[in-house]
Amino acid sequence: MNDETLTAATRAGEKAAAGMLGVRVRQLDPAALDVRVLTLAATDGSPLPRFTPGAHIDVHLPSGIVRQYSLCGEVSDSSQYTIAVKLEESSRGGSRYVHDALREGDLLRISAPRNNFPLRAGAGRHLLLAAGIGITPLLAMARQLVATQEDFHLHYFARSYAHATFADLLGAPFFRDLTTLHLSLDAEATGLQLGRILADGSDRCDLYICGPRPFIEAARGVAHTQGWPEDNIYVEHFGALPVSTVAAGAFTVRLARTGRSVDVGPSETIVAALAKEGVGIPTSCESGICGTCITGVLDGVPDHRDDVLSASDRTSYRHVVPCVSRSKTPVLVLDL
Ligand code: FES
Numbered sequence: 001m002n003d004e005t006l007t008a009a010t011r012a013g014e015k016a017a018a019g020m021l022g023v024r025v026r027q028l029d030p031a032a033l034d035v036r037v038l039t040l041a042a043t044d045g046s047p048l049p050r051f052t053p054g055a056h057i058d059v060h061l062p063s064g065i066v067r068q069y070s071l072c073g074e075v076s077d078s079s080q081y082t083i084a085v086k087l088e089e090s091s092r093g094g095s096r097y098v099h100d101a102l103r104e105g106d107l108l109r110i111s112a113p114r115n116n117f118p119l120r121a122g123a124g125r126h127l128l129l130a131a132g133i134g135i136t137p138l139l140a141m142a143r144q145l146v147a148t149q150e151d152f153h154l155h156y157f158a159r160s161y162a163h164a165t166f167a168d169l170l171g172a173p174f175f176r177d178l179t180t181l182h183l184s185l186d187a188e189a190t191g192l193q194l195g196r197i198l199a200d201g202s203d204r205c206d207l208y209i210c211g212p213r214p215f216i217e218a219a220r221g222v223a224h225t226q227g228w229p230e231d232n233i234y235v236e237h238f239g240a241l242p243v244s245t246v247a248a249g250a251f252t253v254r255l256a257r258t259g260r261s262v263d264v265g266p267s268e269t270i271v272a273a274l275a276k277e278g279v280g281i282p283t284s285c286e287s288g289i290c291g292t293c294i295t296g297v298l299d300g301v302p303d304h305r306d307d308v309l310s311a312s313d314r315t316s317y318r319h320v321v322p323c324v325s326r327s328k329t330p331v332l333v334l335d336l
Contacts, residue, residue, distance in 0.1 A: 025103070028103070125152065154179045262274055288306030297332060
């Protein structure tokens with residue numbers, strides 16, 4: 001990338017930061033069973049904002065649905081973004097639309113990239129564990145680590161070769177020795193395999209995990225058993241939290257800037273309760289995974305239910321994710 005392109009990409013980033021970005025679906029390809037890969041380019045042909053491995057974008061579909069997808073292409077390529085969309089059996093319209101209705105040439109709006117799952121500098125080695133469509137952010141990381149010639153290995157768990165997204169790419173010469181596919185394992189065999197992989201950890205090795213919730217919990221559990229330091233484990237979840245984890249007892253939120261108090265019922269979120277009172281908080285996933293709605297806390301103790309705040313954010317009690325989280329104290333004072 002030359003300086004002129006860099007400047008243009010920076011301008012594109014500033015433009016996108018101020019609002020949405022218009023893109024055209026340049027290409028739609030199958031990448032595995034029930035997975036479509038979308039290549040997106042700016043409608044006006046300008047460079048897209050730069051991103052770092054682990055970043056995601058919000059995709060605004062014509063129906064008004066907004067979904068988050070990790071960017072899995074080359075970070076150095078500002079001419080296009082690549083995302084992969086798995087058709088979810090329980091689709092509420094997002095992945096179903098992408099698979100059944102979206103066509104090459106269609107126009108979409110997207111957000112600027114955001115990164116809640118960055119690749120940390122300074123590790124001696126990186127161990128990447130992916131399952132299912134969780135391969136997407138880790139593929140971007142693997143591409144980067146190949147480019148920078150850093151030490152890493154990617155372990156990818158999938159139901160079968162046909163279900164393994166980007167399996168052909170991962171088998172290409174520049175990835176082959178750096179990637180291991182684990183196919184058709186049940187939960188017990190997956191746990192045993194994770195035990196073998198994580199027994200190989202070292203003090204200077206960072207561990208990145210992405211995939212369905214049961215896989216993440218299994219991998220985290222094995223890592224803890226094997227003595228991996230929590231500070232070396234980085235996780236990104238896919239999918240919404242079960243509704244039952246969102247509901248709990250009632251409490252009150254107080255808005256510090258106006259002094260208003262709003263009651264939050266046992267079955268509603270802080271976002272929903274405030275919206276009823278005309279107080280809008282920007283949201284995107286509404287599942288506690290994207291970070292769009294993170295809000296400052298000035299007093300009270302949040303009951304964290306999200307998958308986006310870091311361990312130190314959780315214990316500082318200075319932020320809450322109001323689309324899913326609640327309060328452990330009767331009153332939670334928000335910086336609103
Ligand atoms: S809207 Fe995504 S974390 Fe709240």
